[in-house]
Amino acid sequence: MKELEEGICSLDGVEANGVRGEDYGLALIRCSGKTVGFFTKNKVQAAPVKFTSQLIKENKRLDNVLVNSGCANAFTGQKGYEDAVWMSSLLDGKTGVCSTGIIGKRVDKAWIEKNANYLKDNLLSDKKGSKNAADAIRTTDSFIKEIGVQIGDVKVAGIAKGSGMIEPDMGTMLCFLYTNADFSQNFLKRCLRKAMDKSFNMIVVDGDTSTNDSVLLTSTESLEKCDKKNFEEALDLVSEKLAKMIAKDGEGSTKLIEVTTKEGRNNREAKSASKEVLRSPLVKTMFYGESSNLGRIVSALGNSEAFIDEEKLEIMIQDTKVIEGGRIVAEDSKIKELVSDDEIHVEINLKLGVSEATVWGCDLSPRYVKINVGYS
Amino acid sequence: MKELEEGICSLDGVEANGVRGEDYGLALIRCSGKTVGFFTKNKVQAAPVKFTSQLIKENKRLDNVLVNSGCANAFTGQKGYEDAVWMSSLLDGKTGVCSTGIIGKRVDKAWIEKNANYLKDNLLSDKKGSKNAADAIRTTDSFIKEIGVQIGDVKVAGIAKGSGMIEPDMGTMLCFLYTNADFSQNFLKRCLRKAMDKSFNMIVVDGDTSTNDSVLLTSTESLEKCDKKNFEEALDLVSEKLAKMIAKDGEGSTKLIEVTTKEGRNNREAKSASKEVLRSPLVKTMFYGESSNLGRIVSALGNSEAFIDEEKLEIMIQDTKVIEGGRIVAEDSKIKELVSDDEIHVEINLKLGVSEATVWGCDLSPRYVKINVGYS
Known part of the structure; x- marks a missing residue:
């Protein structure tokens, strides 16, 4: 097992960047490939959760994810849903949208449009790209959460945000995982569910579940023949490390x-x-x-x-x-x-x-x- | 509806008193009569809960309750149970025992014996007796909780302690209710359950349930013919008022x-x-x-x-x-x-x-x- 130094950008085919303003952050991750995801069980689902879960259901793949922090775009009705569709349309192709932050407010479209355009033209494929993206999706997180590992030929890397509202079964958290391993949609989904049951579904911060929780796994599909066990081990490891970082960074925690x-x-x-x-x-x-x-x-x-x-x-x-x-x-x-x-x-x-x-x-x-x- | 000024001592046949030391408190309430009770649903039950629930089941009545604060006598095994039996034996007849405070410690028998003997000889049947008892059962409660009402001929009065661990369905709380209304055991129990479902089971402080929760209702059996509706109304009212006092006094609360x-x-x-x-x-x-x-x-x-x-x-x-x-x-x-x-x-x-x-x-x-x- 080897640790990958460049976060999600350790994988060929993954480019990322992020910006933080005074109240908001925006990250763009480009990676075209087979995608599986799990979303919040809260009965009030944010607009981007509704939009992105449907997009993945229809296309089974994503080209980009655009993630904003500071505004959850939850409890915003039809207009909020239209905002999520609009955010996706700022990029080409199949773009998933995730949001985290305050519930009940509309997103600042002018701010997002300006910064999405900047990010589109300034994607990075190195350490800095991964770090900037991980930093941009933080809300009250006190440190950025990223990790990548390689076992055999298989690479798995991810970034996450979390901190309050963690439990039961995910909780204000977003996580974006990438792998080069090319497996069937079903196998990827099964492995992700198993990994989550030992990681993100096993963290407790304050007992609240959020409206926006999302975990996505995208494959670059570049490693066609690879060891299933290595992939599962790498995915489990990355998920557990990110989950522990989220638990450790629980709001106001010291231990x-x-x-x-x-x-x-x-x-x-x-x-x-x-x-x-x-x-x-x-x-x-x-x-x-x-x-x-x-x-x-x-x-x-x-x-x-x-x-x-x-x-x-x-x-x-x-x-x-x-x-x-x-x-x-x-x-x-x-x-x-x-x-x-x-x-x-x-x-x-x-x-x-x-x-x-x-x-x-x-x-x-x-x-x-x-x-x-x-x-x- | 008339408010009774002397708390539980407003009822003929109820005498009470209490003492507070540096770390502990002890209250004794004397009232011989038909008694019904409800106890914690926590799977770890304190020794006094096991003892007193059994005593009520067997005898359907109590003569006294002896209540200590500062030590819960919970998770204390067989020796803790023997301590509860011993506490009961300090008084004559059928004496229920309740405890509240820190879990996992044995009670201070010397302190309890000395003060139980003092209380036995110094029971009061006025305002001061009720207040002293309500004060002695406090732990982190910031104010004493007592209330009494009269509707028609029916009197119901009670004292309670609560404050952390409130929810679900009772939570570190003790409540001692007294009435002059003489009804069957079954009717008293049914009314108490109904009153609790609208009061003590509807308060939330921190989501924890305690090992020691107990609500007891004892009738002095002095009012043989009385209006059922008046009794239910008085019991509901007293329960709701005490429940609201407990919620308001949630640990560290301001609202x-x-x-x-x-x-x-x-x-x-x-x-x-x-x-x-x-x-x-x-x-x-x-x-x-x-x-x-x-x-x-x-x-x-x-x-x-x-x-x-x-x-x-x-x-x-x-x-x-x-x-x-x-x-x-x-x-x-x-x-x-x-x-x-x-x-x-x-x-x-x-x-x-x-x-x-x-x-x-x-x-x-x-x-x-x-x-x-x-x-x-």
Whole structure:
């Protein structure tokens, strides 16, 4: 496995660039090829989600994606839909449109037109192109999210944005993945769904789902014969790395928290146990405050769909056993030390079956409130 | 309808008192009579919940309740259960036990024994007794919660504690209700369930459920012939008032927010719509920050179980229409003015059916994090 230095532009056939203004950002990625995608489950879908999901359904491929940040173009009715169609028409051919930002406002067409024209004429096929695009799609993200890997001949690279509203099953996030591997539409879609179920569908920031979530995977179709296992491994890896970056960059967060539930009765219960722990504001503030209040984890578990046998329950934090046989077995001072790291791994062992699920999330700091008060 | 000035001690046959120490509080309420109760749905149940629910099931009546704050006596195994039995044995007869506070710690038996003995000898049957008891059961509650009303001959009075972990369906809350009305066990239970479904089960603070939630209703059995309607009305009123006090006193909150969803397709969807709006941290920070970001309400609605027709949706804040026909119809400055009050009423009209549900909650301030970091 080799890391690709130039982000999505590491792939021949992918060109990108982006610009950021005071309130808005715009990215253009050019890559013509077979495309599959997954979109938000929120019942209020943004106009670009409606437009782009339909476009992919009809054509099975895209030539470009045009992505704006700062305005979600959601809850904007027929006029908002027309704006999405218009944005697509600014480029040639089959252009997908994605938006992220404030809901209920129309996009600034003059700003978008001017910058789309600039980007069209200034696409880059190097590191800078990928970085500029990743930067332009940020809203409250504090760092850009890009990664590329090569396994054998197979390359997979992606950029993403995320940060609030993460859960359940994606959440204000956009992700654009590219590969050179040429597989059938069905195989690509199956692999993407599997990768998402271990990555983007396993992150929790604040328990909200957004109107605009989209994950797209486009193939440059240049590597005709390639190893399926290498492709799946590369796609899984890129998806997991981007998902962890999104969880770590949860609004106002100071820590990345990984919760693995082991030996659950079934997958649904294992996933629910991990998610409920990371969704609980009381657990999240405990990690932020580096306190020893482990009862909050137990209470969150009891609040999940998982069956819990208190007496069997075992919990490890950073590989140290803190709960065993229905009681807290570590000293308060030791627990405080364990939760003081920047990246924390919690392992919950339900001792009831064989199912396992890992979920990523973050702590809750007063800055979460400050960011979301300011973002309007 | 007349308000009763002396809280739960307004009822003949109810005596109470409470003490608060540095870390703990203890309340004793004496009232011998028919008792019904509802308890937490969290799968991790605190020892006093297991003990008291069983006691009520067996005897159908209580003589006293002994309530400590500061230690939840939850996730304490067999020894914790024995502690609950021991607490009950400190009093004569059938004594229910309730606890609230930190999970995973054993109760301080010496402190409880000393203060239970003091309270036994110093029960009061006036205003002060009710107030002291309501004060002793507080944890992070910023004010005491008590109310009593008389309708016709029927009296109903109660004290409660709540504040974090409120939702779904009760949440770190304890409530002790008393009435003079003598009805059958079944009728009392049915009325209590109905009252709870319109009050304690309709409040949302942070989306967590606790290990210790308990609502008890005891009748002094002194009013044999009384009007059923008056009783139900009084019980509903007391429950709703206490529920609203709990919502208003949500940890770190600055505003009480009431969300009514009208014209839903069915009750489940109407309730889910109201709850999801009040559960969303993004909506809660919007109200705290008094911002105009109404798209967050729409997104939260889309995240609920309710079917949403964007074009039909109407939303009023403080009786002013802000959303109509799939768009935001009020100016930003007007919306900011509407959300600047201390008590805010949001009315969502789905225009799809006839069902309605009202839920109470609060905003989310940086103080929520501070409180929960400090509470360990």
